[in-house]
Amino acid sequence: MILNLPPLEKRVVVTAVLIFSALAGFHLFTHQYLELSLWISAIFITIYLYEKSKQEKINYQHARQEWDQITREQENMILKMETMMNDAEKLGILGELAAGIAHEVRNPLTTLKGFLQLMGTDLDEHKKTFVDLMLTEVDRIEMITDEFMSVARPHAPLNKEENVISLLEQVEKLLHPQALLNNVQIVLSTNTNLVPLNCGGNQLKQVFINLMKNAFDAMPSGGNLYINVLQQSESIVIHFIDEGLGMPEEVIAKLGEPFFTQKEGGHGLGIMMCRKIIDAHNGTLEIQSKVGAGTTFTINLPIQR
Structure with a gap:
């Protein structure tokens, strides 16, 4: 227990314990048991006070760490609020x-x-x-x-039953000439008969067009764009998988911010509008990418909203 003390405190406590032990031994040898008991008590009190002091230091360190963590969280919250205010402006x-x-x-x-x-x-x-x-x-x-x-005045999507595969096929037909010009092969696949989705069809087509055009831009030398559609228990999941250049994590984190773009002549509003439309459908848009290995956009749309 004493061997784990800091150097200075260790020397003080060890010295005090040795002195008290020597005095206790002397009174034991002289059969002065009252004084012996006092010096033994002094030894235990010295060790107890040190242990209490050590525990208070540990508690202080923990409290300081918690305070530092709270301070960092508050600073991050302030930065997020400033970012939100800038975006709102x-x-x-x-x-x-x-x-x-x-x-x-x-x-x-x-x-x-x-x-x-x-x-x-x-x-x-x-x-x-x-x-x-x-x-x-x-x-x-x-x-x-x-x-x-709707960037300034958002509104809810029209509620109409639509077939997601039909919407994707319409967009594929529309973008087929552009895909040929970019030497991109669009591969659309699904493994089930999808139930109709209560949604705004034109709005989802706008999302699909944006994501497919982004995939074309990400593959300047051509490649394959895989569109996989799956139906889960309570949602329809659509994967847009390209074989393009990919993006680093810091770029993915900023996608959807107004006016953030890596395209020459771009305006940075495409992904932002996609997120707004998907949010209006109570869905989610997730992005996974690796530099040099392509990007995957995953849309999850609940069947009943």
């Missing part, structure tokens, strides 16, 4: 810009949509198919402007 500015941009975009869209509808009345069925496809994309552009404005 950016979103406020972005919302004002979005309102103006959406207004300017809708005007030519209205004209374009009207002329397409007029053209469709004079075309044969084969050519009318292309016009219908363009009208569908014009409707989606209008929806995207609404979603862009």
Whole structure:
């Protein structure tokens, strides 16, 4: 017990115990038992006081460590709050810009949509198919402007039963020319008949388009984009797996922050909007990546919200 003392305190206590022991031995030899008992008590009191002091130091160290931990947590919380305030300020500015941009975009869209509808009345069925496809994309552009404005004014997705595989196939067909240009092969697979999902179909298509375009950009030399769809007990899980460049952890941590992007000419709003849409569906978006080994985006959507 005494051998574990710090050097200075060890010398003091050992010296005191030796002196008390010598005095106790003397009184034992002279048969002075009262004095003997006093010096033995002094030995035990000395050791007890030291042990108590040592325990108080240990308790102080523990309390100091807990205080330091609380201080670090408070500092981290303050940093997060400052980041949230900065993001809120950016979103406020972005919302004002979005309102103006959406207004300017809708005007030519209205004209374009009207002329397409007029053209469709004079075309044969084969050519009318292309016009219908363009009208569908014009409707989606209008929806995207609404979603862009939802940065400042979020709204709930439309509740309609949709087939996720059908939505993915529509997006795959839409992006097929771009995939060919980027030498990317899209591999869509599912191992079960999926139940319909109560969701906003156009909003999920916007998420799928963003993630697939990100995968194209991540594979400048081409590669495979695997889209795996699974149905679990209470959710539908969609994996977007590319063979691209991958990302380090510090980049993954910042994905979804307004205006954070690694793309030349990018605006950093794609992943942020994807997260907002998936959050509105009570779902989750997880990102796993390794530099040089590709990236996996995993969407988990509850079947009943």
